[in-house]
Amino acid sequence: MMTRRRDGRRYDELRPITFDRGFVPNSPGSVLIRAGATAILVTAQLSESVPPFLDGTGQGWLTAEYAMLPGSTIPRNRRGADGRATEIQRLIGRTLRSVLNRQELGACTIHVDADVINADGGTRTAAITGAFVALVDALHEKFGDRTREIIRDSVAAVSVGIVEGEALLDLNYAEDSIAQVDINVVGLGSGGLVEIQGTGEGSCFSRGQLDGLLNLAEQGIKQLQELQLRVLGPNWPLRWSSG
Numbered sequence: 001m002m003t004r005r006r007d008g009r010r011y012d013e014l015r016p017i018t019f020d021r022g023f024v025p026n027s028p029g030s031v032l033i034r035a036g037a038t039a040i041l042v043t044a045q046l047s048e049s050v051p052p053f054l055d056g057t058g059q060g061w062l063t064a065e066y067a068m069l070p071g072s073t074i075p076r077n078r079r080g081a082d083g084r085a086t087e088i089q090r091l092i093g094r095t096l097r098s099v100l101n102r103q104e105l106g107a108c109t110i111h112v113d114a115d116v117i118n119a120d121g122g123t124r125t126a127a128i129t130g131a132f133v134a135l136v137d138a139l140h141e142k143f144g145d146r147t148r149e150i151i152r153d154s155v156a157a158v159s160v161g162i163v164e165g166e167a168l169l170d171l172n173y174a175e176d177s178i179a180q181v182d183i184n185v186v187g188l189g190s191g192g193l194v195e196i197q198g199t200g201e202g203s204c205f206s207r208g209q210l211d212g213l214l215n216l217a218e219q220g221i222k223q224l225q226e227l228q229l230r231v232l233g234p235n236w237p238l239r240w241s242s243g
Contacts, residue, residue, distance in 0.1 A: 007036075007172065014158070014170045014220055015122075019133055019231040029138025033130030036172055037120035042130040044138035045111045060105030062135075064092035066127060068116040088124045089114070091195065095128050095155055095186050096135055098194050104149045110135065121173035125157035125184055129224050132156065133232060140235045151237040154189035156224035160213040162205065167212055169220045181205045185217035189225040189238070 004010065015036030024030035029044035050061050066089035068077045092114060100110075112135065114127035132155050139147045159171045161179040168175060176182060183198030196214070205213075229236050 005168065006174065011166060012169050012216060012219060014223055015172065017129075017224065017227055019130065019227070021133065021137060021231065027134075027138070028141040029134035029136070031130045031133045031137075032117075033126050033133070035122055035126040035129075035170070037118060038122055038126050038172075039117040040114055040123060040127050040130055041117055042112065042114045042127060042134045044113075044131070044134040046138060046142055047109050047111065048107070050107050050109055054107070058107060059102040060100070060108050060110070061102065062093060062097050062100060062110040062112065064089045064096065064112040064114065064131070066092060066114045066116075066124075068119060068123070072116045072119045088127070091124060091186075091197075092128055092131055095157070095194055096131060099132075099151055099153045099155050099188070101150050101152055104146075110138065119173070121171050121176045122159050125159050125170075125186075128155065128157040128186060129228070133228055136232055136235055136237055140237070147235075147237040148239065153192075154225050154228055154238060155186065155194060156189070156221050156228060157184060157186040158217055158220040158224060159184050160217045160220070162203075162209065162213070167209070167216055169216050181209070181213070183210075183213055183217070185214065185221065187218060187221040189222075189228075191218075 018034045020032040023032040024043050027043040027045055032041050066085050070076050112131050116123050160169055160183050161171045162181040163175045163179050179201055180203035181200050185196055186194040
């Protein structure tokens with residue numbers, strides 16, 4: 001097993017993660033999350049309306065949009081919707097709705113926007129991890145302590161993969177581009193899994209390898225949840241902590 005990767009990390013080490021909360025003053029919830037060289041701005045705003053299919057139910061809704069800014073990649077990324085962006089924003093929406101009590105939220109919609117400023121792998125997973133922080137701040141501004149009734153759990157996401165025969169946590173672009181296996185895992189702070197997206201990139205993988213990768217991902221998600229707890233501080237909406 002490799003002890004050090006090309007960027008100096010251990011096989012089971014996250015990239016340096018930072019959260020810059022309140023990055024956009026006009027949004028009640030906003031965070032600039034950095035995971036290594038990947039940087040994503042996530043905002044969360046609320047509107048006093050719901051989609052037609054929820055009229056009269058008393059339930060709220062959450063929707064998400066995701067985009068990569070033109071200068072976030074080399075070569076320049078073209079503006080406009082594409083299949084990948086649509087798939088990722090649906091993933092972000094599903095993930096965040098999984099921890100919402102929409103009946104307690106009431107008849108309003110949360111709009112989450114994730115814009116990639118610089119891409120170096122793991123943009124969808126960093127967007128989810130940052131979006132939880134932005135979501136909590138937006139809800140706390142509107143609902144205060146009642147946010148505890150609306151948020152049922154924390155959620156974070158991380159990538160794992162097999163690169164040059166080794167299982168690695170939190171792949172950057174250089175690793176992701178040559179990975180034999182690439183898996184994105186979304187998990188709850190309490191330990192459950194929300195979604196797994198994985199594929200063998202030109203190589204199959206065994207059940208044992210999958211179990212090992214999921215164990216590695218769960219370790220990473222626990223570390224991310226601890227970072228979320230630390231950065232949210234008094235706004236942490238859950239009655240339990242990671243400790």
